Amino acid sequence: MIPYISIIIHFLLLSIVASSQLLAISAKAIMSPETDTLALLALKDKLTRGIPESLPSWNHSVHFCTWEGVSCSPRHMRVSALNLGNQNLGGTLSPAIGNLTFLKFLNLSSNGLHGEIPKEIGHLKRLQYLNLAINNLEGEIPIELANCSKLEAIVFNYNNLTGTVPFWFGSYMLQLIQLSLSANMFFGTIPSSLGNLSSLEDMALAGNNLEGSIPPTLGGLLNLQGLFLGLNNLSGIIPPSLYNLSSIEQIDLSENRLLGSIPTNIDLAFPNLQYFSVGANLLTGTIPPSLSNISQLKIFDIVGNRFNGPIPTSLGNLKYLKELLIDFNDFGSGGGDRDLEFLSSLTNCSQLQLLTMQKNQFGGMLPDSIGNFSWQLHTLLMGHNHISGSIPEEIGKLVGLRFLDMGGNLFQGTIPVSIGKQKTLGRLYFQSNQLFGNIPDSLGNLTLLFDLDLANNNLQGSIPVTLKHCTNLQNVFLSLNNLSGNIPHQIFGQQEGLVILNLSRNSFTGPLPSDLGNLKHLVELYVHDNKLKYSLIFQILKIP
């Protein structure tokens, strides 16, 4: 996911004329340069692939200044803006664009355009805003664009453009406020000359094939609010100079091979930070407690690095915190009772929606306070740690939860009956713990449940009949327990969407219910190692 932020661009399109005014200045209209008409018609022909129904208002019966998406400068009656975003045009951009020499604003985003960006675009010396995003444009950025030195926004994201990120941006595009080249095929390194673009507020180069290190010169972009370099092949250390970017609100360096750590005074470096994403890199060190001073922080994503140590209990100060993703790291002590203290503090974060902390070294018991998490919490993942004790009954208070993963820990005790209150739960993973007792009847209240994994525990008793109410089940894993009794009729046979059912390695008796044969989507059925009537040692049914 590449976050798209919209920034306010200060266009000086003082000069857009309403069509009603045109009548009053018909004398000028007659004088209006024929070149614009010809250029527009040539553009139309290529943009619309000659399909006459496209852009119907672009016809000779009215003045071109009234054509859809066209605006003119009142003084010269020349085209000053072309605003044709999202028109389903599908053609190419004609070199005739270069004849609209009064153009300041060009927006052709989301049109399925293909072909190259014509070099004639370099004739548009007045151009301030150029948006060709979300098309299929290919080839390199033409060097002639260097002539458009008034450009404030270059928005080329989501195309198939290639070549290197032009170094000459840093010499000629000195008015740039927004540079968006994300989701293309650019390769090579990030030119250090981009550090000259001192007006830049938004730099997005994510989702390309860029390599090498992040140039330290970027630390000079003191107006930068958004920096998006994720999903490339960048390496080396995150340059300390980046922590000079005190205006930064959103930073995404995720999915590279970057080294380094988060500075202890991150609060002073990034006082306006809202979005911080450095997941899937090679970063080390701890989460500095000062993070909790960054009052606007909403999303903190450091998934898949080598961070360690405790999670600061001061994070509860972050009242706008929405997503905390710290999974796949080395946090926690493996046993210490203080490992999970931070969870209690997070109950103060009333906007918290997502907390992922699986695959770390967290130990100790889960505090009852987790029942006090925000009612907005929809995802809570703590699988594959060393968490012990029982699963608190308070968990049932998290009534907005859609995904709960506590698998692969050291939980003991029974499955809390209160789980039945989480009516929105779709995925429930309690597998590979030491849970015992019966599967609670209340599970049948979870009518939206589609993934249920209780495998590899010490659960006993029979499968609750109430499970038949969970009519959305797709994948059910109950294997490796001590479940017994008959496999009741009308439980699984009613689950039309069932794909995988694993009941193996229990103590089930009796015959297999015949209604299992009705399941049209069932791909895998495992019932081996039970005491079933027919000695089914190892059975995998494949129903086409």
Ligand SMILES: *[C@@H]1O[C@H](CO)[C@@H](O)[C@H](O)[C@H]1NC(C)=O
């Ligand atoms: C663009 O301008 C050039 C030079 O003035 C002219 O030769 C050409 O025919 C024009 N093209 C269109 C499509 O208007």
Ligand SMILES: *[C@@H]1O[C@H](CO)[C@@H](O)[C@H](O)[C@H]1NC(C)=O
């Ligand atoms: C030409 O444009 C005008 C104004 O939009 C429209 O009313 C008219 O139907 C168009 N003519 C044709 C032939 O498409």
Ligand SMILES: *[C@@H]1O[C@H](CO)[C@@H](O)[C@H](O)[C@H]1NC(C)=O
């Ligand atoms: C450009 O067009 C796109 C698609 O219609 C639109 O979302 C965007 O806001 C436009 N940009 C400006 C500055 O008007």
Ligand SMILES: *[C@@H]1O[C@H](CO)[C@@H](O)[C@H](O)[C@H]1NC(C)=O
């Ligand atoms: C760029 O500007 C220079 C100097 O004004 C001019 O010689 C050159 O032809 C221009 N190139 C284009 C593509 O407009």
Ligand SMILES: *[C@@H]1O[C@H](CO)[C@@H](O)[C@H](O)[C@H]1NC(C)=O
């Ligand atoms: C992008 O361009 C490459 C060649 O440069 C081509 O192989 C690929 O199919 C194109 N992808 C899309 C989505 O157009």
Ligand SMILES: *[C@@H]1O[C@H](CO)[C@@H](O)[C@H](O)[C@H]1NC(C)=O
């Ligand atoms: C831009 O930056 C480069 C390298 O960072 C530098 O050598 C060059 O002088 C700068 N150019 C301008 C026009 O400021």
Ligand SMILES: *[C@@H]1O[C@H](CO)[C@@H](O)[C@H](O)[C@H]1NC(C)=O
């Ligand atoms: C990333 O860069 C390294 C060299 O620094 C190279 O060996 C590797 O193949 C690159 N990976 C991709 C996916 O381009």
Ligand SMILES: *[C@@H]1O[C@H](CO)[C@@H](O)[C@H](O)[C@H]1NC(C)=O
């Ligand atoms: C930017 O950061 C570097 C390295 O951390 C530091 O030496 C330099 O003084 C900082 N520059 C500014 C303008 O703050």
Ligand SMILES: *[C@@H]1O[C@H](CO)[C@@H](O)[C@H](O)[C@H]1NC(C)=O
């Ligand atoms: C938060 O900021 C205050 C004031 O700058 C400072 O005194 C305090 O030490 C900071 N807290 C942390 C945890 O760094």
Ligand SMILES: *[C@@H]1O[C@H](CO)[C@@H](O)[C@H](O)[C@H]1NC(C)=O
């Ligand atoms: C959480 O809120 C409680 C009560 O408002 C307060 O006593 C406690 O200090 C807060 N904890 C944190 C970490 O913000």
Ligand SMILES: *[C@@H]1O[C@H](CO)[C@@H](O)[C@H](O)[C@H]1NC(C)=O
């Ligand atoms: C949960 O919140 C309630 C109401 O604020 C409070 O009375 C209770 O002590 C809290 N529970 C825990 C375990 O912190």
Ligand SMILES: *[C@@H]1O[C@H](CO)[C@@H](O)[C@H](O)[C@H]1NC(C)=O
């Ligand atoms: C859930 O199921 C149990 C047993 O089937 C039932 O008694 C209870 O009323 C249901 N509702 C809730 C919210 O747990």
